[in-house]
Amino acid sequence: MMELTRKGEYAIRGIVYLAGKPMDKVYLLSDIAAAVDVPPTFLAKIFQQFSKMGLVKSFRGTGGGFMLGRAPENITLLEVVEAVEGPIVPNRCVVNPSECNRSGYCNVHPVWAQVQGKVRGVLEGVTLKELAAGA
Amino acid sequence: MMELTRKGEYAIRGIVYLAGKPMDKVYLLSDIAAAVDVPPTFLAKIFQQFSKMGLVKSFRGTGGGFMLGRAPENITLLEVVEAVEGPIVPNRCVVNPSECNRSGYCNVHPVWAQVQGKVRGVLEGVTLKELAAGA
DNA sequence: CCCTAAAAAGACTTTATATATCTTTTTAGG
DNA sequence: CCTAAAAAGATATATAAAGTCTTTTTAGGG
Numbered sequence: 001m002m003e004l005t006r007k008g009e010y011a012i013r014g015i016v017y018l019a020g021k022p023m024d025k026v027y028l029l030s031d032i033a034a035a036v037d038v039p040p041t042f043l044a045k046i047f048q049q050f051s052k053m054g055l056v057k058s059f060r061g062t063g064g065g066f067m068l069g070r071a072p073e074n075i076t077l078l079e080v081v082e083a084v085e086g087p088i089v090p091n092r093c094v095v096n097p098s099e100c101n102r103s104g105y106c107n108v109h110p111v112w113a114q115v116q117g118k119v120r121g122v123l124e125g126v127t128l129k130e131l132a133a134g135a
Numbered sequence: 136m137m138e139l140t141r142k143g144e145y146a147i148r149g150i151v152y153l154a155g156k157p158m159d160k161v162y163l164l165s166d167i168a169a170a171v172d173v174p175p176t177f178l179a180k181i182f183q184q185f186s187k188m189g190l191v192k193s194f195r196g197t198g199g200g201f202m203l204g205r206a207p208e209n210i211t212l213l214e215v216v217e218a219v220e221g222p223i224v225p226n227r228c229v230v231n232p233s234e235c236n237r238s239g240y241c242n243v244h245p246v247w248a249q250v251q252g253k254v255r256g257v258l259e260g261v262t263l264k265e266l267a268a269g270a
Numbered sequence: 271c272c273c274t275a276a277a278a279a280g281a282c283t284t285t286a287t288a289t290a291t292c293t294t295t296t297t298a299g300g
Numbered sequence: 301c302c303t304a305a306a307a308a309g310a311t312a313t314a315t316a317a318a319g320t321c322t323t324t325t326t327a328g329g330g
Contacts, residue, residue: 061327085136196298
């Protein structure tokens, strides 16, 4: 339960790889994919999402590729995970309390809210810089 | 991400319902299912799993049904969730570190371990008695 | 201007998992 | 031995994850 998908796993690998490289250079998607052992077409989709959120910058055409959008110490693991997996929601009732119960309220609700808070807290406390260190 | 499945949701509803009832009586699966608005055949599967883990006791034949296996203050939400969803594992590498990386170790690993610990901690701190209170 | 390299976008396929349902079997009471 | 109920197993359907393919856009270099 609560398992990260491949997509999330790949996303982390890919961006952590970038975070461990000099920031002002551009890297080919195909090279990143090979380095972190992820299907290139799949990683392409992931990096497109990153690009939309500003986590990476993309450059098209000859000499193109990707670079980190911000300094690695300013990107948290939470952002990376939520960029590709969507928000962390242990139960849909956390988003939409009407899903909670026919009766409108249930005692489990606050538990899920607490779970959500803890998980987000942990992931928010980790930066790409830390993750890339010594890699 | 990290979303409880329907199965988990139904499981909680079903067993919390039982927890809110006098403990020494037997309840028909069909009645429980109707009360908590869950497909009866599906709830049957869930309660079979509960039964194997001792969370509920089952009685077959005429006059049969289900009752809580232990006092509700001695059953945690963690047990309920893990009974039907399996262990809480934010990333498979937490279970099997060889999945972690080609290189054997990665910096993300301890983060997932921490997430796992926090989530389990929250769920372990909640009992069925609390969840059933005032329901 | 054209050719080539690269990412973006979208459609599509395949596989796995979640969500059920149905049928048959076992168990127990009356 | 008849009926009520859960157990077990097989099967069906739907949704989402995982991955691929094709076409389009963008940019640089001759």
